[in-house]
Amino acid sequence: xxxxxxxxxxxxxxxxxxxxxxxxxxxxxxxxxxxxxxxxxxxxxxxxxxxxxxxxxxxxxxxxxxxxxxxxxxxxxxxxxxxxxxxxxxxxxxxxxxxxxxxxxxxxxxxxxxxxxxxxxxxxxxxxxxxxxxxxxxxxxxxxxxxxxxxxxxxxxxxxxxxxxxxxxxxxxxxxxxxxxxxxxxxxxxxxxxxxxxxxxxxxxxxxxxxxxxxxxxxxxxxxxxxxxxxxxxxxxxxxxxxxxxxxxxxxxxxxxxxxxxxxxxxxxxxxxxxxxxxxxxxxxxxxxxxxxxxxxxxxxxxxxxxxxxxxxxxxxxxxxxxxxxxxxxxxxxxxxxxx
Amino acid sequence: xxxxxxxxxxxxxxxxxxxxxxxxxxxxxxxxxxxxxxxxxxxxxxxxxxxxxxxxxxxxxxxxxxxxxxxxxxxxxxxxxxxxxxxxxxxxxxxxxxxxxxxxxxxxxxxxxxxxxxxxxxxxxxxxxxxxxxxxxxxxxxxxxxxxxxxxxxxxxxxxxxxxxxxxxxxxxxxxxxxxxxxxxxxxxxxxxxxxxxxxxxxxxxxxxxxxxxxxxxxxxxxxxxxxxxxxxxxxxxxxxxxxxxxxxxxxxxxxxxxxxxxxxxxxxxxxxxxxxxxxxxxxxxxxxxxxxxxxxxxxxxxxxxxxxxxxxxxxxxxxxxxxxxxxxxxxxxxxxxxx
Numbered sequence: 001x002x003x004x005x006x007x008x009x010x011x012x013x014x015x016x017x018x019x020x021x022x023x024x025x026x027x028x029x030x031x032x033x034x035x036x037x038x039x040x041x042x043x044x045x046x047x048x049x050x051x052x053x054x055x056x057x058x059x060x061x062x063x064x065x066x067x068x069x070x071x072x073x074x075x076x077x078x079x080x081x082x083x084x085x086x087x088x089x090x091x092x093x094x095x096x097x098x099x100x101x102x103x104x105x106x107x108x109x110x111x112x113x114x115x116x117x118x119x120x121x122x123x124x125x126x127x128x129x130x131x132x133x134x135x136x137x138x139x140x141x142x143x144x145x146x147x148x149x150x151x152x153x154x155x156x157x158x159x160x161x162x163x164x165x166x167x168x169x170x171x172x173x174x175x176x177x178x179x180x181x182x183x184x185x186x187x188x189x190x191x192x193x194x195x196x197x198x199x200x201x202x203x204x205x206x207x208x209x210x211x212x213x214x215x216x217x218x219x220x221x222x223x224x225x226x227x228x229x230x231x232x233x234x235x236x237x238x239x240x241x242x243x244x245x246x247x248x249x250x251x252x253x254x255x256x257x258x259x260x261x262x263x264x265x266x267x268x269x270x271x272x273x274x275x276x277x278x279x280x281x282x283x284x285x286x287x288x289x290x291x292x293x294x295x296x297x298x299x300x301x302x303x304x305x306x307x308x309x310x311x312x313x314x315x316x317x318x319x320x321x322x323x324x325x326x327x328x329x330x331x332x333x334x335x336x337x338x339x340x
Numbered sequence: 341x342x343x344x345x346x347x348x349x350x351x352x353x354x355x356x357x358x359x360x361x362x363x364x365x366x367x368x369x370x371x372x373x374x375x376x377x378x379x380x381x382x383x384x385x386x387x388x389x390x391x392x393x394x395x396x397x398x399x400x401x402x403x404x405x406x407x408x409x410x411x412x413x414x415x416x417x418x419x420x421x422x423x424x425x426x427x428x429x430x431x432x433x434x435x436x437x438x439x440x441x442x443x444x445x446x447x448x449x450x451x452x453x454x455x456x457x458x459x460x461x462x463x464x465x466x467x468x469x470x471x472x473x474x475x476x477x478x479x480x481x482x483x484x485x486x487x488x489x490x491x492x493x494x495x496x497x498x499x500x501x502x503x504x505x506x507x508x509x510x511x512x513x514x515x516x517x518x519x520x521x522x523x524x525x526x527x528x529x530x531x532x533x534x535x536x537x538x539x540x541x542x543x544x545x546x547x548x549x550x551x552x553x554x555x556x557x558x559x560x561x562x563x564x565x566x567x568x569x570x571x572x573x574x575x576x577x578x579x580x581x582x583x584x585x586x587x588x589x590x591x592x593x594x595x596x597x598x599x600x601x602x603x604x605x606x607x608x609x610x611x612x613x614x615x616x617x618x619x620x621x622x623x624x625x626x627x628x629x630x631x632x633x634x635x636x637x638x639x640x641x642x643x644x645x646x647x648x649x650x651x652x653x654x655x656x657x658x659x660x661x662x663x664x665x666x667x668x669x670x671x672x673x674x675x676x677x678x679x680x
Contacts, residue, residue, distance in 0.1 A: 017671070054432060054469060056435070056470045056471065056472050056489055057436065058436040058437075058438050058472050058487060059474075060438060060474045092394060094394065094396035095396070096397065096489075098400060098485055129394060130394050130395050130396045132396050132397050134678075135677070136402075139479060140400075140482040141485075142481075145438055145481075147398055147436050147487035147489075149396055149434050149436075151392075151491070331357070337477065338474075338477070
């Protein structure tokens with residue numbers, strides 16, 4: 001098929017022969033498994049006798065290929081990480097594509113390969129069990145948008161929830177912030193700066209699983225994506241109604257990321273990540289969990305960046321490098337649209 | 341918020357304050373429930389001790405408002421019907437929105453209202469438990485795209501599957517075909533014909549449930565959406581490897597739909613529906629199931645349109661009104677893009 005038609009045509013989305021060809025030859029071969037291969041209306045999931053986690057995310061990142069990843073890897077890791085943050089073992093995923101007429105089939109195939117690779121990197125036996133493909137006319141999308149929804153299994157003892165955050169909890173950040181946002185920004189046409197920074201896009205399910213195995217006192221986890229570390233901390237502080245005290249000198253920011261942020265007048269704490277978690281754990285277990293996180297390939301640079309105060313009203317207090325304190329607040333408008 | 345900003349802005353999608361406002365004031369209020377209101381990374385689903393069905397669908401219909409429905413109603417009914425076709429009782433749904441900068445908030449609110457109404461029309465206690473909202477710049481989408489994924493519960497005895505289709509099965513069609521496609525087409529700018537036809541968009545979960553309650557001998561069901569009745573029959577015949585014999589005079593087509601199809605040179609069998617099922621049931625139970633379907637508000641015009649032959653190789657044989665037979669085949673390119 002690829003020799004004759006190198007680009008997505010409107011007819012690829014019409015449910016006819018060309019849709020079928022597209023699905024068979026470029027899409028389903030990368031995510032084949034017996035549940036999906038039945039090609040029925042719904043995937044049938046057997047043996048879910050535990051509590052389940054269910055999540056959804058649409059990815060509209062621009063550009064679709066960027067240093068360290070692409071929209072395919074992102075759409076797998078994003079959903080896996082949302083499940084992991086709930087303490088769930090990712091099991092099933094749906095994959096829904098909205099393709100723009102004119103997308104090159106080579107790009108689509110590259111993205112599907114990347115989806116397959118990300119699924120294997122997660123080492124979690126995640127199956128894509130449901131799918132859908134739509135095509136819209138040229139100018140009605142920007143190359144490709146992907147939705148993934150995910151189902152994970154939670155064992156009774158392991159549910160994580162912001163509602164379990166307690167005063168005294170230590171806050172672990174699993175590595176440096178701002179890499180994803182800067183890497184994506186650097187690959188946009190309108191920016192003419194070069195950087196070796198890569199997106200941190202990665203599946204963190206095993207990092208969380210290993211942490212849960214070493215401690216029964218982990219209370220919550222959240223991946224710091226759109227809106228960056230700042231947004232996650234602000235949201236969790238508000239919902240837990242406790243103040244968080246964060247030591248800014250402990251937050252890992254790569255030298256190059258900081259330099260670019262300074263140059264562009266952006267705050268790295270507000271820049272999106274795609275492979276970083278914040279983990280809330282009791283003080284007594286915090287060192288043990290930190291060591292465990294650091295042993296994972298995606299957690300080498302983890303740090304304890306702060307703690308949950310005994311009292312407060314849901315603020316995030318940032319201790320600056322000068323020793324002064326300031327309260328973090330949501331930006332009215334984020335710096336980077338279409339970052340995930 | 342609506343007085344000042346009547347339109348979607350890029351900042352509505354950035355994860356900051358405006359995103360939060362949008363979600364709180366226009367989106368979540370229509371789908372509120374305790375599971376969703378936790379606003380965590382994944383919804384936690386309790387008590388799923390049975391087999392589950394899982395499905396996903398992205399909706400890119402043009403125009404987003406059409407006679408008989410809109411993209412919101414469609415996105416709820418589409419996923420409910422996919423679950424119902426597997427014999428599942430719909431339970432949980434995710435809702436992921438891709439909004440184009442410039443979409444009017446009134447339109448978004450109208451769509452959310454319609455989602456709420458469709459959920460209640462389904463009378464199935466379906467909860468939207470996970471959500472996501474993204475915004476893309478003007479010209480990078482066409483107003484709004486919606487993905488819904490759904491989870492349903494299958495009781496052991498009730499799983500429906502094309503693999504269970506047997507020779508001798510009767511094929512019930514739950515009502516007239518082509519209404520949805522014609523209604524949508526008539527509301528497109530480039531067509532200047534008027535019709536009173538409305539989309540048949542409807543939740544069919546109870547129609548299926550009532551059928552399953554009256555007969556243990558229903559083998560399969562499928563909703564006849566993109567590609568129309570023809571596509572569904574062709575796909576099911578191929579996968580079951582049995583020939584289907586269809587009597588074209590038994591297929592309900594509204595007079596007005598047929599006239600428009602004739603005028604435009606289109607075949608109603610290939611035109612999308614959003615509220616019609618084909619049901620495969622043993623001959624002995626077929627009359628009973630037909631009567632039950634006809635009692636449902638969405639099944640009044642149901643007919644037995646054909647049967648599964650004793651032998652064959654997966655063809656759909658259409659007996660024409662002239663008494664001749666022809667084999668239905670997939671069109672190389674469907675007549676109507678962006679019909680769902």
